[in-house]
Amino acid sequence: MATSNSIHHNYKIKLIAVITLSILPVGFPIGYKAVITTSGTNLEHARAHNRRVVIEAIRLNGELTRAEIARLTSLTPQTVSNIATELELAGLLSSHLPRRAGGRGQPATPLTLNPDSAYSIGIHLDHQSLLIVLVDLTGTVRFRKFIPIRKPQPEPTLALIEKILQEMRQQVKIDWRKMLGVGVVMPGPFGVEGISSQGPTTLHGWDNVDIEARLSAITGWPVTLENDATVAAIGERFHGVAKQLSSFVYLYIGTGLGAGIFTDGRIYTGHAHNAGEVGHMVVQPGGRECYCGNKGCLERYVSLQAAYEACGLDPMSAMPEDLLNVDEALFDKWLESAVEPALQAINIMECVFDAQSVIIGGTMPKPLVEKLIKRLTPLYSSVRSRSPQGMRIRLGMSGSDTAALGAAALPIFDEFNPQYEVLLK
Numbered sequence: 001m002a003t004s005n006s007i008h009h010n011y012k013i014k015l016i017a018v019i020t021l022s023i024l025p026v027g028f029p030i031g032y033k034a035v036i037t038t039s040g041t042n043l044e045h046a047r048a049h050n051r052r053v054v055i056e057a058i059r060l061n062g063e064l065t066r067a068e069i070a071r072l073t074s075l076t077p078q079t080v081s082n083i084a085t086e087l088e089l090a091g092l093l094s095s096h097l098p099r100r101a102g103g104r105g106q107p108a109t110p111l112t113l114n115p116d117s118a119y120s121i122g123i124h125l126d127h128q129s130l131l132i133v134l135v136d137l138t139g140t141v142r143f144r145k146f147i148p149i150r151k152p153q154p155e156p157t158l159a160l161i162e163k164i165l166q167e168m169r170q171q172v173k174i175d176w177r178k179m180l181g182v183g184v185v186m187p188g189p190f191g192v193e194g195i196s197s198q199g200p201t202t203l204h205g206w207d208n209v210d211i212e213a214r215l216s217a218i219t220g221w222p223v224t225l226e227n228d229a230t231v232a233a234i235g236e237r238f239h240g241v242a243k244q245l246s247s248f249v250y251l252y253i254g255t256g257l258g259a260g261i262f263t264d265g266r267i268y269t270g271h272a273h274n275a276g277e278v279g280h281m282v283v284q285p286g287g288r289e290c291y292c293g294n295k296g297c298l299e300r301y302v303s304l305q306a307a308y309e310a311c312g313l314d315p316m317s318a319m320p321e322d323l324l325n326v327d328e329a330l331f332d333k334w335l336e337s338a339v340e341p342a343l344q345a346i347n348i349m350e351c352v353f354d355a356q357s358v359i360i361g362g363t364m365p366k367p368l369v370e371k372l373i374k375r376l377t378p379l380y381s382s383v384r385s386r387s388p389q390g391m392r393i394r395l396g397m398s399g400s401d402t403a404a405l406g407a408a409a410l411p412i413f414d415e416f417n418p419q420y421e422v423l424l425k
């Protein structure tokens with residue numbers, strides 16, 4: 001999938017390095033040696049990577065001088081200077097008035113990201129609603145449209161999206177040539193047979209629709225489709241509490257439950273793009289029946305679906321916000337049943353990934369996620385036991401816009417490396 005070209009590439013390099021270290025000494029077929037040589041010396045990849053490192057450093061810190069960038073990134077001052085000049089000429093960076101006068105040499109000129117140098121669109125479609133946002137490079141929302149729909153069908157929904165995008169183009173006064181692309185989130189996965197393609201958390205009738213191709217034809221922009229937990233993790237890394245974290249897991253409470261996984265600063269999507277489908281980990285053997293055939297799956301306890309059921313709401317028509325108006329005793333009953341499975345899930349995530357933080361968020365309303373987090377104490381012992389509780393679990397982006405904002409981060413995440421040329425228009 002397009003999102004992960006650059007990421008996969010990085011991942012491949014890492015994997016190849018592991019192979020070199022661990023397998024070659026015992027004698028591996030010669031064919032593999034050729035692969036190792038070509039993958040390690042990709043000059044354009046290195047250049048693009050350095051540009052991304054510079055952009056990332058400025059994004060994380062707000063503003064930086066060239067000297068500060070060199071210090072933080074371990075790139076040579078000359079390399080930083082070349083990249084900064086190139087990015088400034090491309091309009092991606094803005095330089096500001098010198099921070100300090102006097103002293104020796106030239107005064108230091110801080111650089112910031114130019115919010116108007118790139119834009120992206122995020123689309124979140126689920127069983128009950130369609131949300132479209134347009135954001136600039138710094139994540140500021142420049143357009144937002146929310147439309148309630150019941151069980152969206154492909155053709156009318158695609159026509160509706162086209163209509164909203166036309167409306168957006170008329171209303172929003174920006175340089176549309178700077179549009180990087182569209183990120184789409186839908187309940188998935190797509191074209192994948194598996195446990196999570198069944199049950200009430202999937203969208204019916206969309207199996208054979210190539211959404212990326214159809215939307216790309218409508219808009220003329222690149223379109224990337226991802227699952228909600230993965231985009232939420234990317235959004236959190238870009239704009240949220242995970243800005244400074246390199247290894248974390250984002251537990252996304254939506255209709256079901258999924259996890260977005262960052263390891264060493266890279267999103268991990270797995271062999272068939274299904275990494276993080278944690279909703280069907282069995283946490284209560286012999287427990288509640290799940291539509292996947294298991295008993296005691298995590299998402300039968302920790303999900304909007306489970307909360308709706310506990311609160312007497314109809315899962316097919318309830319909206320996340322409805323949970324704010326239910327009898328508190330009923331909601332507390334759900335909390336009670338969710339705490340132990342959630343603690344187990346956090347324990348597993350910490351032990352498997354050595355995650356700095358397990359971030360909890362999703363489309364569940366923020367006050368309710370906060371309530372859940374308050375109840376998750378004490379955490380189980382794990383490799384992260386020495387970190388304070390407030391570091392081990394954190395509140396992430398929550399509420400109705402989470403997935404759409406994460407989706408809008410996808411094209412930006414995607415573009416900073418291989419198709420960087422788009423930024424130079």
Ligand SMILES: [Zn+2]
Nearest residue numbers: 280290292297
């Ligand atoms: Zn299940």
